[in-house]
Amino acid sequence: MSGRLFREVFWRENEQNEQRREQGKWVNSVTMQKERYSYKADDSGVKFEFQSHGPNGIIEKAVSYSELGKLENGTLVFNLGFGDRMDRLFNDLSISNNADREKILATVANTAMDIMDHYDGIAIYAEGSTPARTRLYQMGINANKEEIESMFDIYGDLNNKWQKVESGKNYRAFLLTRKNYKFN
Amino acid sequence: MTSKTGQTSFQREKPIIGKLSFTDEDVRNSEVLKRQVENAKRRLKEIQFPTESYKLI
Numbered sequence: 001m002s003g004r005l006f007r008e009v010f011w012r013e014n015e016q017n018e019q020r021r022e023q024g025k026w027v028n029s030v031t032m033q034k035e036r037y038s039y040k041a042d043d044s045g046v047k048f049e050f051q052s053h054g055p056n057g058i059i060e061k062a063v064s065y066s067e068l069g070k071l072e073n074g075t076l077v078f079n080l081g082f083g084d085r086m087d088r089l090f091n092d093l094s095i096s097n098n099a100d101r102e103k104i105l106a107t108v109a110n111t112a113m114d115i116m117d118h119y120d121g122i123a124i125y126a127e128g129s130t131p132a133r134t135r136l137y138q139m140g141i142n143a144n145k146e147e148i149e150s151m152f153d154i155y156g157d158l159n160n161k162w163q164k165v166e167s168g169k170n171y172r173a174f175l176l177t178r179k180n181y182k183f184n
Numbered sequence: 185m186t187s188k189t190g191q192t193s194f195q196r197e198k199p200i201i202g203k204l205s206f207t208d209e210d211v212r213n214s215e216v217l218k219r220q221v222e223n224a225k226r227r228l229k230e231i232q233f234p235t236e237s238y239k240l241i
Contacts, residue, residue: 049204125224
Protein backbone atom coordinates (compact mmCIF):
# COMPACT_ATOMS: atom_id res chain seq x y z
CA MET A 1 0.00 0.00 0.00
CA SER A 2 1.43 3.37 -0.93
CA GLY A 3 2.03 6.00 1.70
CA ARG A 4 -0.61 8.27 0.27
CA LEU A 5 -3.19 5.51 0.12
CA PHE A 6 -2.29 4.44 3.65
CA ARG A 7 -2.92 7.97 4.94
CA GLU A 8 -6.19 8.21 3.06
CA VAL A 9 -7.40 4.90 4.48
CA PHE A 10 -6.46 6.04 7.98
CA TRP A 11 -8.36 9.28 7.72
CA ARG A 12 -11.35 7.68 6.04
CA GLU A 13 -11.59 5.02 8.77
CA ASN A 14 -11.29 7.63 11.49
CA GLU A 15 -14.09 9.60 9.92
CA GLN A 16 -16.28 6.50 9.59
CA ASN A 17 -15.59 5.55 13.20
CA GLU A 18 -16.66 8.96 14.41
CA GLN A 19 -19.89 8.63 12.43
CA ARG A 20 -20.52 5.17 13.92
CA ARG A 21 -20.01 6.50 17.44
CA GLU A 22 -22.39 9.37 16.80
CA GLN A 23 -24.98 6.97 15.40
CA GLY A 24 -24.65 4.68 18.43
CA LYS A 25 -23.43 1.75 16.34
CA TRP A 26 -20.91 0.64 18.95
CA VAL A 27 -23.24 -1.71 20.77
CA ASN A 28 -21.64 -4.99 21.88
CA SER A 29 -18.25 -3.60 21.18
CA VAL A 30 -15.18 -4.65 23.11
CA THR A 31 -13.14 -1.76 24.37
CA MET A 32 -9.43 -1.86 24.92
CA GLN A 33 -9.07 -0.90 28.57
CA LYS A 34 -5.33 -0.92 28.86
CA GLU A 35 -3.42 2.29 29.07
CA ARG A 36 -0.99 2.76 26.25
CA TYR A 37 1.38 5.31 24.85
CA SER A 38 0.58 7.56 21.96
CA TYR A 39 2.65 6.37 19.05
CA LYS A 40 3.67 7.36 15.61
CA ALA A 41 3.58 5.42 12.34
CA ASP A 42 5.25 6.14 9.06
CA ASP A 43 3.68 6.10 5.61
CA SER A 44 4.50 2.45 5.02
CA GLY A 45 2.39 1.36 7.98
CA VAL A 46 5.03 -1.15 9.09
CA LYS A 47 7.18 1.06 11.30
CA PHE A 48 6.12 2.63 14.58
CA GLU A 49 7.79 4.49 17.43
CA PHE A 50 6.87 5.72 20.85
CA GLN A 51 8.49 6.90 24.05
CA SER A 52 8.50 5.08 27.35
CA HIS A 53 8.26 7.43 30.30
CA GLY A 54 9.20 6.26 33.77
CA PRO A 55 11.61 6.48 36.67
CA ASN A 56 14.57 5.89 34.35
CA GLY A 57 13.59 8.72 32.08
CA ILE A 58 12.45 8.73 28.48
CA ILE A 59 13.35 5.68 26.42
CA GLU A 60 12.75 5.54 22.69
CA LYS A 61 10.96 2.40 21.52
CA ALA A 62 10.67 1.15 17.97
CA VAL A 63 8.42 -1.45 16.36
CA SER A 64 9.22 -2.65 12.87
CA TYR A 65 7.33 -5.32 10.96
CA SER A 66 9.46 -7.13 8.38
CA GLU A 67 8.10 -9.36 5.68
CA LEU A 68 9.24 -12.93 6.20
CA GLY A 69 7.74 -14.46 3.11
CA LYS A 70 4.56 -15.96 1.82
CA LEU A 71 2.80 -19.12 2.74
CA GLU A 72 1.80 -21.52 0.03
CA ASN A 73 -1.67 -20.01 -0.01
CA GLY A 74 -0.27 -16.52 -0.49
CA THR A 75 -0.59 -15.31 3.10
CA LEU A 76 2.06 -12.75 3.89
CA VAL A 77 3.87 -13.26 7.17
CA PHE A 78 5.50 -10.38 9.02
CA ASN A 79 7.96 -10.51 11.87
CA LEU A 80 7.26 -8.25 14.82
CA GLY A 81 10.58 -6.53 15.54
CA PHE A 82 10.69 -4.59 18.75
CA GLY A 83 13.39 -2.90 20.75
CA ASP A 84 14.87 0.21 22.26
CA ARG A 85 16.30 2.66 19.80
CA MET A 86 19.48 4.60 20.41
CA ASP A 87 21.30 6.61 17.76
CA ARG A 88 19.38 4.86 14.98
CA LEU A 89 20.36 1.46 16.34
CA PHE A 90 17.99 -1.10 17.75
CA ASN A 91 18.60 -2.92 20.96
CA ASP A 92 16.39 -5.84 21.85
CA LEU A 93 18.33 -6.91 24.91
CA SER A 94 18.27 -3.79 27.04
CA ILE A 95 16.35 -3.82 30.30
CA SER A 96 14.86 -0.41 30.81
CA ASN A 97 13.05 -1.02 34.13
CA ASN A 98 10.86 1.96 33.48
CA ALA A 99 7.92 0.55 35.43
CA ASP A 100 5.63 0.62 32.39
CA ARG A 101 5.72 -2.93 31.07
CA GLU A 102 1.96 -3.28 30.69
CA LYS A 103 1.71 0.03 28.94
CA ILE A 104 4.47 -0.91 26.50
CA LEU A 105 2.92 -4.30 25.76
CA ALA A 106 -0.46 -2.68 25.15
CA THR A 107 1.15 -0.18 22.78
CA VAL A 108 2.92 -2.91 20.82
CA ALA A 109 -0.33 -4.89 20.66
CA ASN A 110 -1.98 -1.82 19.24
CA THR A 111 0.57 -1.64 16.43
CA ALA A 112 -0.26 -5.27 15.59
CA MET A 113 -3.90 -4.29 15.29
CA ASP A 114 -2.96 -1.40 13.04
CA ILE A 115 -0.96 -3.47 10.61
CA MET A 116 -3.71 -6.12 10.57
CA ASP A 117 -6.22 -3.41 9.78
CA HIS A 118 -4.35 -2.23 6.76
CA TYR A 119 -2.81 -5.37 5.35
CA ASP A 120 -5.70 -7.75 5.30
CA GLY A 121 -5.08 -11.46 5.65
CA ILE A 122 -1.55 -11.36 6.99
CA ALA A 123 -0.01 -13.31 9.83
CA ILE A 124 2.36 -11.86 12.42
CA TYR A 125 5.19 -13.83 13.97
CA ALA A 126 6.40 -12.70 17.39
CA GLU A 127 9.24 -14.06 19.46
CA GLY A 128 11.15 -12.34 22.22
CA SER A 129 14.90 -11.87 21.96
CA THR A 130 15.27 -14.12 24.98
CA PRO A 131 12.99 -16.73 26.58
CA ALA A 132 12.28 -14.18 29.32
CA ARG A 133 11.18 -11.65 26.71
CA THR A 134 8.95 -14.23 25.05
CA ARG A 135 7.35 -14.87 28.42
CA LEU A 136 6.73 -11.14 28.64
CA TYR A 137 4.85 -11.31 25.33
CA GLN A 138 2.88 -14.19 26.76
CA MET A 139 2.03 -12.18 29.85
CA GLY A 140 0.88 -9.37 27.61
CA ILE A 141 -1.29 -11.77 25.62
CA ASN A 142 -2.72 -13.32 28.78
CA ALA A 143 -3.44 -9.94 30.30
CA ASN A 144 -5.36 -8.87 27.20
CA LYS A 145 -6.54 -12.31 26.12
CA GLU A 146 -10.23 -11.61 25.94
CA GLU A 147 -9.79 -8.45 23.94
CA ILE A 148 -7.13 -9.87 21.65
CA GLU A 149 -9.01 -13.10 21.01
CA SER A 150 -12.13 -11.20 20.06
CA MET A 151 -10.20 -10.05 17.01
CA PHE A 152 -7.36 -12.47 16.49
CA ASP A 153 -6.44 -16.11 16.64
CA ILE A 154 -3.19 -16.64 18.48
CA TYR A 155 -1.08 -19.72 17.95
CA GLY A 156 1.89 -20.63 20.11
CA ASP A 157 4.89 -22.81 19.39
CA LEU A 158 4.88 -25.50 22.05
CA ASN A 159 7.41 -28.30 21.59
CA ASN A 160 7.76 -27.46 17.90
CA LYS A 161 4.05 -27.56 17.15
CA TRP A 162 1.71 -24.66 16.60
CA GLN A 163 -1.39 -24.74 18.71
CA LYS A 164 -4.00 -22.30 19.92
CA VAL A 165 -2.58 -20.39 22.88
CA GLU A 166 -3.83 -21.41 26.31
CA SER A 167 -3.07 -19.81 29.64
CA GLY A 168 -0.53 -21.59 31.82
CA LYS A 169 1.66 -22.88 29.00
CA ASN A 170 5.03 -21.48 27.99
CA TYR A 171 5.38 -20.98 24.27
CA ARG A 172 8.54 -20.30 22.31
CA ALA A 173 6.96 -18.01 19.74
CA PHE A 174 3.56 -16.73 18.66
CA LEU A 175 1.70 -16.42 15.42
CA LEU A 176 -1.19 -14.01 15.15
CA THR A 177 -3.86 -14.04 12.47
CA ARG A 178 -7.12 -12.24 12.12
CA LYS A 179 -10.00 -14.08 13.75
CA ASN A 180 -11.37 -16.98 11.73
CA TYR A 181 -8.84 -16.42 8.99
CA LYS A 182 -8.65 -19.59 6.99
CA PHE A 183 -5.26 -20.81 5.92
CA ASN A 184 -6.74 -23.17 3.37
CA MET B 185 -14.02 0.26 14.19
CA THR B 186 -15.58 -2.98 13.08
CA SER B 187 -13.29 -5.88 12.52
CA LYS B 188 -13.27 -7.99 9.39
CA THR B 189 -15.63 -10.35 11.20
CA GLY B 190 -18.04 -7.49 11.67
CA GLN B 191 -18.70 -8.51 15.25
CA THR B 192 -16.14 -6.82 17.36
CA SER B 193 -14.99 -3.29 17.83
CA PHE B 194 -11.91 -1.82 19.38
CA GLN B 195 -11.95 1.72 20.54
CA ARG B 196 -8.39 2.80 20.26
CA GLU B 197 -6.28 5.72 19.32
CA LYS B 198 -4.83 5.74 15.88
CA PRO B 199 -1.17 6.54 15.49
CA ILE B 200 0.04 9.88 14.32
CA ILE B 201 1.27 9.48 10.75
CA GLY B 202 4.54 11.15 9.99
CA LYS B 203 8.25 10.86 9.58
CA LEU B 204 9.89 8.64 12.16
CA SER B 205 13.28 9.08 13.73
CA PHE B 206 14.51 5.93 12.03
CA THR B 207 14.45 5.01 8.37
CA ASP B 208 14.03 1.96 6.16
CA GLU B 209 17.79 1.95 5.80
CA ASP B 210 18.20 1.83 9.58
CA VAL B 211 15.89 -1.17 9.61
CA ARG B 212 17.76 -2.87 6.76
CA ASN B 213 21.11 -2.27 8.45
CA SER B 214 20.01 -3.31 11.89
CA GLU B 215 21.85 -6.43 13.00
CA VAL B 216 19.23 -6.93 15.69
CA LEU B 217 16.35 -6.93 13.24
CA LYS B 218 18.26 -9.07 10.73
CA ARG B 219 18.85 -11.64 13.46
CA GLN B 220 15.18 -11.53 14.47
CA VAL B 221 14.03 -12.02 10.88
CA GLU B 222 16.45 -14.87 10.15
CA ASN B 223 15.44 -16.59 13.35
CA ALA B 224 11.76 -16.20 12.53
CA LYS B 225 12.19 -17.59 9.00
CA ARG B 226 14.09 -20.57 10.30
CA ARG B 227 11.52 -21.24 12.98
CA LEU B 228 8.59 -21.00 10.58
CA LYS B 229 10.22 -23.51 8.26
CA GLU B 230 10.98 -25.87 11.11
CA ILE B 231 7.63 -25.97 12.83
CA GLN B 232 4.78 -27.81 11.25
CA PHE B 233 1.48 -26.01 11.19
CA PRO B 234 -1.77 -27.97 11.47
CA THR B 235 -2.71 -27.24 7.89
CA GLU B 236 -0.52 -28.33 5.02
CA SER B 237 -0.87 -25.03 3.27
CA TYR B 238 0.99 -23.31 6.06
CA LYS B 239 4.52 -23.52 4.81
CA LEU B 240 6.80 -20.61 4.27
CA ILE B 241 7.87 -20.55 0.64
